[in-house]
Amino acid sequence: MKPPLRTIEWIPDRPGVVLPGRVRLIDQTKLPGKLVYLETDDLHKIWTAIKTLQIRGAPAIGIAAAMGVVAAVQKSRARNGAELVAEVERAAGYLATSRPTAVNLFWALARMQRLARAGRARPPAELRRRLARAALRIRDEDAAMCRAIGRHGIRLLRDGCTVLTHCNAGGLATAEFGTALAPIYTARQRGWDVRVFADETRPLLQGARLTAWELAQAGVDVTLICDHTAAQVMKEGRIDCVMVGADRIAANGDSANKIGTYAVALAARAHGVPFYVLAPSSTFDLTLASGARIPIEERDPREITHGFGRCTAPGGIKVYAPAFDVTPARLITAIVCEKGICRPPFRPALQRAAS
DSSP, X not given: OOOOOOOEEEXXXXXXXXSSEEEEEEOGGGTTTOOOEEEEOOHHHHHHHHHTTSSOSHHHHHHHHHHHHHHHHTTOOOSSHHHHHHHHHHHXXXXXXXXXXXXXXXXXXXXXXXXXXXXXXXXXXXXXXXXXXXXXXXXXXXXXXXXXXXXXXXXXXXXXXXXXXXXXXXXXXXXXXXXXXXXXXXXXXXXXXXXXXXXXXXXXXXXXXIIHHHHHHTTOEEEEEXXXXXXXXXXXXXXXXXXXXXXXXXXXXXXXXXXXXXXXXXXXXXXXXXXXXXXXXXXXXXXXXXXXXXXXXXXXXXXXXXXXXXXOSOTTOOXXXXXXXXXXXXXXXXXXXTTEEEOSSXXXXXXXXXX
């Protein structure tokens, strides 16, 4: 298997130092036609990259947000730590407005803010370096968590099985290895023959443009299907299990993921197919009792009426365009994180995994 692509990383301007530098990320809006990298140290461009899905996937946008804070303050003229903390707070507040559902974004920003506040007595130059090292740790920790998810999740697979997945929860959505796709990559490294059916994932086609592309790049046997074909291939007995990612998981196990995931979970239950959610513990939001309180982002109606620039609906038509839905815990067979496999009842299992 080819080495995984680095979806996002920090590139220092000079070897041997961490600052100054810039964020380098794959522009996922250009895939699969072109592999294009965006390099910037501009806070607004990083915000825009998150907002417009140039970088997407809950873990990846958390990493982007942490690096965005660093980019915002690396050339600061703050005279003391307190002034630098104020700049960190402003940058974090701005980045927090980019997207509302993925909790990793807010988790990463809160971590950077806590570090800044704890170091307000330090010289600004030292505090900037500490922030930069913290952002790099978030990236490296995510890569390690994804590999751990792969090691745990492979226990749910067998050589010769077929997995259905929805949207993209692979290397493009994380630091490098993926969440829902991590067990598949792990199985591939072990020489197993694991096949994948990938939903196209309308309206932005993350499954067609991203999942199918990265699996094919890795040499995995992948078949692309329309979203509404998922129930049919389950009915035909082609699917052994479903593996999806998550943008936020409530305390009871309700899981928010790309719109259409709930329908896949219902189809899996109807056909007796195990449905697994795979995500790092940074995706857990144990402050929410259930998925009813997860904020759901609504996207620009033009993503539906003018998909990829072509008008496909009557002018002036009303549009409802939620980006995510919430799969109830009762439809989830297990939740896999870096700590292991959590099974129902999810509330105590998630609490143990988060501790």
